[in-house]
Amino acid sequence: MAEKFNHITPDGYRRLREEYEALFGVERPKLVETISWAAGNGDRSENGDYIYGRKRLREIDRRINWLSKRMAAANVLDxxxxxxxxxxxxxxxxxxxxxxxxxxxxxxxxxxxxxxxxxxxxxxxxxxxxxxxxxxxxxxxxxxxxxxxxxxxxxxxxxx
CATH class of the missing domain: 3.10.50.30 (Transcription elongation factor, GreA/GreB, C-terminal domain)
Known part of the structure; x- marks a missing residue:
């Protein structure tokens, strides 16, 4: 099956990259720190910070994965x-x-x-x-x- 082209402008690619870097380099590390702190507080079954943090971490990881695939398949055309x-x-x-x-x-x-x-x-x-x-x-x-x-x-x- 032929690869589908992912044409993108330089500005569009820059925006994808910025979102990826913000999620991977800033938001994800802060969230992992919050989850670690919440996990250390004991019972996780009723710990809102822990439960929400894990859910949000899965969302971020899915978005990071999607962004990395889109950037890898990108064909930047100016x-x-x-x-x-x-x-x-x-x-x-x-x-x-x-x-x-x-x-x-x-x-x-x-x-x-x-x-x-x-x-x-x-x-x-x-x-x-x-x-x-x-x-x-x-x-x-x-x-x-x-x-x-x-x-x-x-x-x-x-x-x-």
Whole structure:
């Protein structure tokens, strides 16, 4: 089975790294210290600090494990170094217009940094798959939860 690409921008990778370092280097050691202190207080069955601490430690360890796997599989792509800026590729900020001339601006980013509320959509989302490779003036059809829409590429921009 082919490996799934985990494209990510340098900024997105930096945020994953910072979260990993904060959990692994700061929060986890403090929690282990609290758990050790709570364990030394005797009966663990009714010790809230101990019970909550163990539960939170499992959550942190799961997140650290997930972050380390995502970082190991990361393919960091810098959109500012995109040689062909006339087409929509990873990292592009695209202005789209629908049939009713409603404009929407989206930036194609990695799955781990997508936030539709701020216009950052995963490069694997239906809208991103529809516009990848398009140039200004192209019209693409996309199937959205609200139904099929035709989107025209109005502008393409890359950082830098």
């Amino acid at each position: 959109p500012s170094k995109q040689p062909d800026r006339s087409r929509v590729y990873f990292g592009a900020t695209v202005t789209l217009a629908d049939e009713d001339d409603n404009e929407r601006i989206v930036t194609l980013v990695g799955e781990d940094e997508a936030d539709a509320g701020t216009g950052r959509v995963s490069w694997n989302s239906p809208i991103a798959r529809a516009v990848r490779g398009a140039t200004v003036g192209d019209v693409r059809r996309v199937q959205l939860p609200s139904g099929e829409k035709e989107l025209e590429i109005v502008a393409i921009d890359y950082p830098g």
